Amino acid sequence: MRKTTKKTMRRLLVGLTAGLALSATAETAQAQEILLTGPLAGAPAVRKLRLYREGRFEVAPAISFTLLDEYQRTILAGARINYNLTDWFAVGLWGGFGALQLNTGLTDRVQDVNDGRREIEAARRAAGGGPSVSSRLTGVNMGPSFEDQVGSIDWVASPQLTAVPFRGKLALFQNVYLDTDLYFFGGLAFVGVSERQECDPGEGKPCTAEESFERESRMALAPTFGLGFSFYVNKWNAIGFEWRGLPFARNTGGFDNHGGGPDSKFPDQRVNADDRDFKFNQMLTISYNFYFPQQYRVSE
């Protein structure tokens, strides 16, 4: 019985290997046939291509949604402006401002706990007691209103280059046919960020003071890159979907996380640039693109 099983396994293995090899051969023969004798042999991959981009300006009002936010989600309203030097290369600018900033569930939760603690502290003080352990341990990190101390992205402006290596078409429900392209972009982003201002008891700015929890603005520089799809709905309009990465360091919670201990991995009772954590900020963008002039060229 065991011998038969072994024999069967052996045959199966040989057969499977030979079968795989044969299937590879068949695939090659097919490609050869098209290359040599097909009616389009030697013809370009695409003829009479609609050049939606070449020599045209692109103005694309856009809405961007940040992803994987810890304390605050941002919806940016903005636009992308490109000039397409060729059908596959463009120079331009993307920008947006934080039109809507929404708390995450975590922020609401911390805010609730903080409010509860402050009520208890007020009662203790009224009764002549001192601050609780929680209050003392979180004094540097938790202000009167947590949601007012969390960091936010206020605006972004990014000069960028766009390459469009892929052009194609899409059939939806075998009924609607759209021209599409897939593009990649990269550039340098100027990011307006609000985060908790710096404090240092050694410089007379104690981190437990209420005013130390106020936020201040700064501008960060960050690389930005991503990819997107355009779906052309007519000669001069398209719908766009885009993913963007915007990595840079920021202090999202306004906490004292780093600066002390070995490798500065522990709190140091100060809030400063050391407390910024590198964050791979991401966003999804939906846009409606206008192309000018309204008429496109067609390739040979």
Added chain:
Amino acid sequence: MKKRPIGLLVAAALCVCPAAALAQTADEPEAAADGEEVAGDEVPDGEIPDGEIPGEEDLGGTGLGDICQIDPEACPNLDFDKEAAKDLGEQIYAVQQLYALRVRRFEVQPYWATSLNDQFVNHPGPGLALNYYITNVLAVGANFNYYRPFNADSSFNAQVRRAARVGVPLTEYDWGAALNFTYVPAYGKFAGFGDFIFHYDAYVVGGVGAISTRPIPVIDPDNRTFDFEPKLAFNAGIGFRVFFTRWFAAILEVRDYIFSDRLENDDTAILNDPVAVQDKDRWFGDNSLTNAVQAQVGIAIFLPFSFEYRLPK
């Protein structure tokens, strides 16, 4: 066992053959369509040097040369640049054949998944999906995800606990499995760099199954240990498949697994009661509707490898 090396050698030899054929191009002498051999210094079929007309040197001989000798005005004098610029007049069919038919084929999808919306615990892991296409656009299938050794508790959680003294209930996953329907409403093709063409399709997928999860003890890790428990889970997603051959493709899918998760009890008041902290019924807190959105990147293999079109072009 003695035959195995022979079989493998045969297979290896067969694998080498197509590699040589692939390297063949239209301008190689052996590639002459009529099968005749072409001399080494002759121009291969289909290639014409600039400014030369085939047979021009032989005009005094036979064939075209005879015509030119008898009546020079009738001598064919073609401008090949102009001829090349003319429309090919190739036959274009009203409905082109789809590059890869899916109907009555199995699709095997091994993939790697990673969380897209859980900033507290990342749940990456391998997965496998198996689909059978009942029609060219509709499939039934199943998928399985394995997370257990790969759950990654973010350092951000510890920062929140330390800085704000707020514990966030955390969850880790063990496995997930689901029965699904897949519908392919969109397909298309892309020209890459204006040179090569590849085909793709987009699909929506949805189904029902189970996901096994348990809380990571955060509030009272000294006393609490949790076992994995399966929960009913629904899922919905969209995917994008790029075909490299008629049976091999790459996939990118975003899937939302929706389930009611049992979280750890975050009521710290009971921690002062030595009896209550040992009561397992009080370890669990509220149930929470969870959307575990994950990206799945992998490959798709269609079986059988080949298929036949029902109608000619």
